[in-house]
Amino acid sequence: MNGTDEVEVFAGEDHRMVRISPPRKLNSNEQQLLGKLADAAGWSQTEFRCQAKHAAVIEECAAGCGTVGLAVDADACPPAALHGTNPASAQGRLRSGEQVRIVILVEQGYLRQMECYLATGGVPRGLPNADALEYYG
Numbered sequence: 001m002n003g004t005d006e007v008e009v010f011a012g013e014d015h016r017m018v019r020i021s022p023p024r025k026l027n028s029n030e031q032q033l034l035g036k037l038a039d040a041a042g043w044s045q046t047e048f049r050c051q052a053k054h055a056a057v058i059e060e061c062a063a064g065c066g067t068v069g070l071a072v073d074a075d076a077c078p079p080a081a082l083h084g085t086n087p088a089s090a091q092g093r094l095r096s097g098e099q100v101r102i103v104i105l106v107e108q109g110y111l112r113q114m115e116c117y118l119a120t121g122g123v124p125r126g127l128p129n130a131d132a133l134e135y136y137g
C-alpha cells in the first residue's frame with residue numbers, strides 16, 4: 001500500500017482494503033447483491049445496472065467483512081451522473097439477530113466499493129445472502 005489509493009471504510013481499525021491481483025470476477029452472491037442494489041438505485045439506475053454487470057473485484061477487506069473494492073470497465077458503461085454518494089443500500093438481519101447493512105460507494109460516476117458492516121459496529125463474517133436483504137434506493 002502506498003497510501004495514494006486510500007478507500008474510506010467504516011469505523012474499525014481491522015478494516016483494511018487489500019488489493020488483489022489479478023482482479024477477480026464477482027461471485028454469484030456478490031453479483032446478485034450488486035445487481036439488486038443497482039436496481040434499487042433511483043437516479044442513474046440504467047448506468048448502475050450496466051456497471052454492476054461489468055464490475056470486477058480489485059480489493060477485499062482484510063478483516064473478512066465481505067467489503068469489496070470494485071473497478072468498472074469505463075469503455076463498457078457510461079459514468080453515472082452523481083459523485084461521492086450512496087445511490088443504494090440494503091439491510092437485513094443475521095441469524096445472530098444483528099443488523100447488517102450494505103452500501104455502494106461511487107467515485108467519479110463509477111461503482112467503487114460495496115461495503116458491508118454491522119449496525120452495532122462489529123465485523124460481519126462476509127456478505128449476507130442477497131435474498132435475505134431489503135433494498136433501498
Ligand SMILES: [Zn+2]
Pocket residue numbers: 009014015016061062063064065066067
Ligand atoms: Zn472490513
